[in-house]
Amino acid sequence: MRRRLDPVVQLAAPALLVVAVAVVGSFTPLARQLEFENALVRTAVVVALYVFIGNSGVISFGHISFVAVGGYLAGILTLEAEQKNFVLPSLYPWLRHTHVGTTPSFALAAAAGGIYAFVVGLALMRLSGLPAGIATFAVLGITYNVLRYWEKIGPAAQALALVPEVGIWTLMVCTLIAIAVAFAYQRSRSGRKLRATREDPAAAQAAGIDLYRQRLVAFTLSGAVAGFAGAMLVHQLGTITTDQVYLELTFTTLAMLVVGGVTSLWGAVVGALLISGLDSFLGDAENGIRIGVHIDLPDGTRLVTVAAVMALVLILRPSGITGGREVTLPRGRRQEAAPGRAPVSSPR
Amino acid sequence: MSFLQSLIDAVALGALYGLVAVGIGLVFGVMRLVNFAYGELITAGGYTLAYLNGQPPVVAILACVGVVVALAFLQERIAFRPLRSASPATMLVATFAVSFLLQSIYLLAFGSRGKIVGTLGSLNQAATIGSVHVRWISFVALGVGAVLLAATTLILNYTGIGLHMRAAAVDFRTARMLGVRADRVISLAFLISGVLAAAFAVLYTVSNPLVTPDLGVQVTIFALIGVVVGGMDRLLTATLGGFAIGFVYSLVGSELPSDKSVYLPSLIFGAVIVVLLLRPGGLFRLRRVTVERV
Numbered sequence: 353m354r355r356r357l358d359p360v361v362q363l364a365a366p367a368l369l370v371v372a373v374a375v376v377g378s379f380t381p382l383a384r385q386l387e388f389e390n391a392l393v394r395t396a397v398v399v400a401l402y403v404f405i406g407n408s409g410v411i412s413f414g415h416i417s418f419v420a421v422g423g424y425l426a427g428i429l430t431l432e433a434e435q436k437n438f439v440l441p442s443l444y445p446w447l448r449h450t451h452v453g454t455t456p457s458f459a460l461a462a463a464a465g466g467i468y469a470f471v472v473g474l475a476l477m478r479l480s481g482l483p484a485g486i487a488t489f490a491v492l493g494i495t496y497n498v499l500r501y502w503e504k505i506g507p508a509a510q511a512l513a514l515v516p517e518v519g520i521w522t523l524m525v526c527t528l529i530a531i532a533v534a535f536a537y538q539r540s541r542s543g544r545k546l547r548a549t550r551e552d553p554a555a556a557q558a559a560g561i562d563l564y565r566q567r568l569v570a571f572t573l574s575g576a577v578a579g580f581a582g583a584m585l586v587h588q589l590g591t592i593t594t595d596q597v598y599l600e601l602t603f604t605t606l607a608m609l610v611v612g613g614v615t616s617l618w619g620a621v622v623g624a625l626l627i628s629g630l631d632s633f634l635g636d637a638e639n640g641i642r643i644g645v646h647i648d649l650p651d652g653t654r655l656v657t658v659a660a661v662m663a664l665v666l667i668l669r670p671s672g673i674t675g676g677r678e679v680t681l682p683r684g685r686r687q688e689a690a691p692g693r694a695p696v697s698s699p700r
Numbered sequence: 701m702s703f704l705q706s707l708i709d710a711v712a713l714g715a716l717y718g719l720v721a722v723g724i725g726l727v728f729g730v731m732r733l734v735n736f737a738y739g740e741l742i743t744a745g746g747y748t749l750a751y752l753n754g755q756p757p758v759v760a761i762l763a764c765v766g767v768v769v770a771l772a773f774l775q776e777r778i779a780f781r782p783l784r785s786a787s788p789a790t791m792l793v794a795t796f797a798v799s800f801l802l803q804s805i806y807l808l809a810f811g812s813r814g815k816i817v818g819t820l821g822s823l824n825q826a827a828t829i830g831s832v833h834v835r836w837i838s839f840v841a842l843g844v845g846a847v848l849l850a851a852t853t854l855i856l857n858y859t860g861i862g863l864h865m866r867a868a869a870v871d872f873r874t875a876r877m878l879g880v881r882a883d884r885v886i887s888l889a890f891l892i893s894g895v896l897a898a899a900f901a902v903l904y905t906v907s908n909p910l911v912t913p914d915l916g917v918q919v920t921i922f923a924l925i926g927v928v929v930g931g932m933d934r935l936l937t938a939t940l941g942g943f944a945i946g947f948v949y950s951l952v953g954s955e956l957p958s959d960k961s962v963y964l965p966s967l968i969f970g971a972v973i974v975v976l977l978l979r980p981g982g983l984f985r986l987r988r989v990t991v992e993r994v
Contacts (some may be wrong), residue, residue: 411789475977482734483980485792486928489921490969490976497966599917603796610793626896663779663797670786 358680365534365679366621367528370395373625374524385392385658387635389588391628392523393619396530397601398608402620403574405528405609407543408552408567413602414472414488417495418575420597421468422461422582424499424506427515427592429458435514454516458583465579466572473571477564480553484690492602500594513591526584530577534617542569552616559665611665613672618679623672631658632643705832706954712838714947715845720923722852723893723943725935730889732788732925733780736795739916741768741775741800741894742746745901746911747806750815760819765898772894776886799917814912817905824906825994837906844947848899849939852892854980861888869935922949929975931982940984 368402370392377388401415428436428443429452436448466609476487500509537543538621546566549556586592604627634654665673727735745768752760758853779798783791823840826833834904856862860955861884866876868885904910904919923942930941948971975983 407787411792473974478982481788481975482928483976487973487976488923490925490972493969494966497963497969501962600910603800607793607800608796610790614789653808656801656808659797659801659804663794663801665780665781666786666790666794668795669782670790 358678359539361681362618362678363532366531366618368533369621369625370524370527374520377520381626386588387628387632389520389523391625391632392520392527393581393584393588394605394626394628395696396527396584397533397578397605398612398624399530399617400574400577400581400618401605401609402614402617403537403577404567404570405574406614406620407538407546407550407570409654410567411606412488412571413485413488413606414476414491414495415574415578415590416597416602416605418465418469418578419490419497419582419585419601420495420594422465422579423586423592423597424512424582425464425579426457426461426583427512429460430454430587431512431514436568439514440503440507443506444504446524447505454518454587457587458580461583462576462580465582468579469575470572473568473575477567477571487527492598493516494592496598503681509532509594511591511593512586514588514594515586517590518587523588526580530580531617531621533573533577534620535572537573538617542566546570551638607662611662611672613674615671615676616674616678619672619674619676622674626673627662630661634658702832703955705834706951708832708834708838709954710947710950712841712845713950714943714945715842715849715945716900716903717923717926718918718939718943719845719848719896719925720919721930721939722849722935723896723900723925724920724923725932725938725942726852726865726889728894728927728932728938729935730872731780731784732872733783733791734788734795735775735776735780735893736792736920736924737779737799737802737924738893738897738923739918739920740799741772741808741897741916742901742904742919743802743806743911743913743916744768744771745898746817746905746915747810747815749817749819749901749905750911753816753818755819757819761898761902764893764902768901769891769894772890772897773887775784776890781886799920801910803913803917810913812913814910817909817911820902821909835907837903840906841903844899844903848896852896855892861885865889904962915990922946925972929972929983931985933982935986937982941982944983 373388373391377385377392380388385560395568397415397419400418401412404410404412404415428440428447429450431439431451433451436443440448472488472491476484476491480485499506502508506512506577538547545556545561548559549563550562553563582597585597587588605624607621608623608627611627612618612621631654634657638654669675720742724735724738727733745764748764750762752763755763780791780979782796785872786794820837823837824835825899826835827839842883854862854864860889864875864880865888866884867878868880868882872882875885900919908915913953922945926945927938928940928941930944931937945968949964950966953961956964956967979985
């Protein structure tokens with residue numbers, strides 16, 4: 353019975369955590385609420401990373417390019433046509449004249465991220481290990497470079513501003529969607545096959561699993577989730593710049609995933625929320641806060657501490673805070689202590 | 701600006717990136733660790749030089765080497781030693797974290813506006829040979845690069861510890877069973893890579909004198925790309941890869957029409973993807989390596 357509940361718990365635990373963050377956030381004043389929203393957006397990005405990296409075991413530095421594409425597309429499409437004539441006069445006419453509502457823009461961003469990832473993945477999924485990492489990084493470099501200088505597809509080096517914003521509840525629902533998609537994928541036939549290749553590529557292929565195909569499926573899906581998260585990012589802040597979706601976001605989200613535990617959805621969510629929380633807390637401490645004692649840290653300690661904590665967690669717990677495991681209900685005592693009967697080992 | 705001139709500059713930048721590639725490749729060889737925080741060693745060297753402006757160059761350079769090597773040992777001791785048995789992805793992300801940590805310390809300590817290095821500024825003057833004007837630094841970079849690479853090769857090929865290092869690079873566990881001392885070999889790898897980072901810092905800051913907290917990151921990214929494109933497993937191919945990326949970057953950059961030059965990174969990255977797809981084991985690898993099954 354307990355085992356049957358496991359999948360429910362595995363989905364419910366991260367979902368409840370996200371809901372809790374949103375609920376707590378909704379009671380806070382507006383300036384503080386932004387930080388909770390930001391944490392939700394980052395969680396969605398990390399979940400997108402998890403769909404590919406966690407299930408395939410191949411590292412990708414390129415996912416933030418899908419976030420960027422999704423974010424820019426959603427942002428540009430939701431601006432009114434008159435606004436675009438004014439602020440983005442050199443845009444391609446079809447982009448300049450098209451206007452969609454906020455909700456369709458999320459779907460379009462997901463589609464764009466998915467298509468981009470599919471095209472990139474067609475070529476890149478043949479690689480694994482470090483060459484794969486470097487090649488995906490090259491994709492990120494190209495995306496950044498093109499978005500930064502090509503004025504026909506976006507605002508180039510300027511910030512894209514005045515994008516309609518959404519509230520914390522919408523963001524919560526979006527993050528839940530991302531988690532649900534990741535969960536459904538990891539329980540699916542394709543997800544299980546991919547995890548088999550992660551554990552032992554040679555054995556999995558010998559058992560008839562098409563490594564390339566399964567990786568491509570996961571890469572496309574996680575690209576779509578990343579594009580979706582990009583739309584969340586742009587609609588949360590109302591603005592986006594190319595530097596926002598480049599190296600720093602790549603490294604912080606990857607670090608969140610690894611600190612939480614790469615191989616589980618629970619790890620992805622916990623890592624993202626914990627580091628976001630630590631980040632905001634230290635940001636406050638720089639301005640001086642009271643929790644029992646008065647804390648006032650010098651400016652810049654936030655970055656140092658967050659980096660130090662990440663390094664420390666990795667040194668002390670190389671497989672992440674959650675150990676890369678999903679949440680399970682505590683097993684009944686009798687089952688394990690029963691003499692003469694081997695404890696039922698969980699199938700891995 | 702003649703083609704020959706750009707060619708010499710390109711060779712010089714290639715030699716510099718070759719140094720970084722050796723620094724990254726050596727550590728990767730013995731530890732299977734991609735040290736992303738390598739660039740922060742270079743940055744540390746740059747700041748040391750900037751703070752010793754006005755001192756005699758010899759003092760500044762020695763101090764630079766000292767600081768960088770000390771930091772390299774510190775990185776190894778505190779961060780990477782506990783992670784020796786962790787998975788490659790964890791190690792890589794740990795080096796990100798170290799890189800981040802050092803960058804934010806630099807930001808906190810030295811500010812974001814950057815410091816100017818003036819130690820060897822006189823090397824920026826051009827030497828005129830016929831109709832070609834080449835800055836002295838290009839020759840110096842080439843010379844120093846060649847000497848250091850040769851010295852590294854000599855250490856690896858003709859000393860006992862060099863032999864141990866090569867053995868460790870082939871198969872770390874077996875080498876240890878045969879009596880190679882892990883800590884000594886790894887320390888030497890970090891020592892050499894530290895010296896190379898310091899040399900890079902001295903030479904690079906002549907033509908790019910502004911030292912900012914993220915100086916090292918850009919360099920490391922490109923050198924690392926070069927190393928992987930060239931072929932990580934062997935030091936020679938890694939070095940050639942580093943050289944190639946510096947060479948191509950400089951040459952394409954100077955030959956590209958100026959309205960297209962903003963897309964230079966895209967061109968380089970595109971070429972990198974193509975090379976990786978065609979030769980995932982490395983551009984300069986001669987033999988095909990069989991995939992290990994067990």
